[in-house]
Amino acid sequence: MTNIEDSLKELEDEARKCLRCRLSTTRTTVVFGEGSSAADIMFIGEGPGKQEDLTGRPFVGRAGELLTRIIEKGMGIPREDVYIANIVKCRPTVDLKFTRDRPPEADEVKACTPFLLRQIEIVCPRVIVTLGSPSTKFILQTSTGITRMRGRWGRFMGIPVMPTYHPSYLLRNGGEKSPLRKDVWEDIKKVLDRLEMPISAK
Ligand code: URA
Numbered sequence: 001m002t003n004i005e006d007s008l009k010e011l012e013d014e015a016r017k018c019l020r021c022r023l024s025t026t027r028t029t030v031v032f033g034e035g036s037s038a039a040d041i042m043f044i045g046e047g048p049g050k051q052e053d054l055t056g057r058p059f060v061g062r063a064g065e066l067l068t069r070i071i072e073k074g075m076g077i078p079r080e081d082v083y084i085a086n087i088v089k090c091r092p093t094v095d096l097k098f099t100r101d102r103p104p105e106a107d108e109v110k111a112c113t114p115f116l117l118r119q120i121e122i123v124c125p126r127v128i129v130t131l132g133s134p135s136t137k138f139i140l141q142t143s144t145g146i147t148r149m150r151g152r153w154g155r156f157m158g159i160p161v162m163p164t165y166h167p168s169y170l171l172r173n174g175g176e177k178s179p180l181r182k183d184v185w186e187d188i189k190k191v192l193d194r195l196e197m198p199i200s201a202k
Pocket of ligand 1: 052059063064168
């Protein structure tokens, strides 16, 4: 293991024991994040959903399948070569019957984001892609919604940030045929361009 992998593992061990907020009382598993510790690109989502809570892995449900297609087919990069994390590591649900997910509350974000900040510091990606409003608002410290923020470069901890739509939002708005897909593709092309990576498939 490299020092970077060791540091991530240490942080993950700490997160797995976390009791800093109420989400720790309802989670099945802490979804720390996964991917290459040497990743050029870090994707940051909102929080785990049902499948993620059950498996302990980020973005493995329907939205995750779409994100994986965007990364692998759209960007031409194996999923394991990027790093994928969330602003909160435990699943936020609307009620204790776990029927529906909800965005994380401000105090949950506050309690959890020290883990994310450390992940960013350790992996030190060349570009961050924020997925959807909650992660864009936290990373870019803005109250402006994703529709206005997407496609415009921001910066966080010295790292360029590209906000784009969350894959769940695409799924809710037409899925594979969503008219928003072309916006996401435009945003992704900006990322590839910045990293001087070939723009190939779609
Ligand atoms: N949505 C997210 O924001 N993160 C996940 O890990 C899964 C779905």
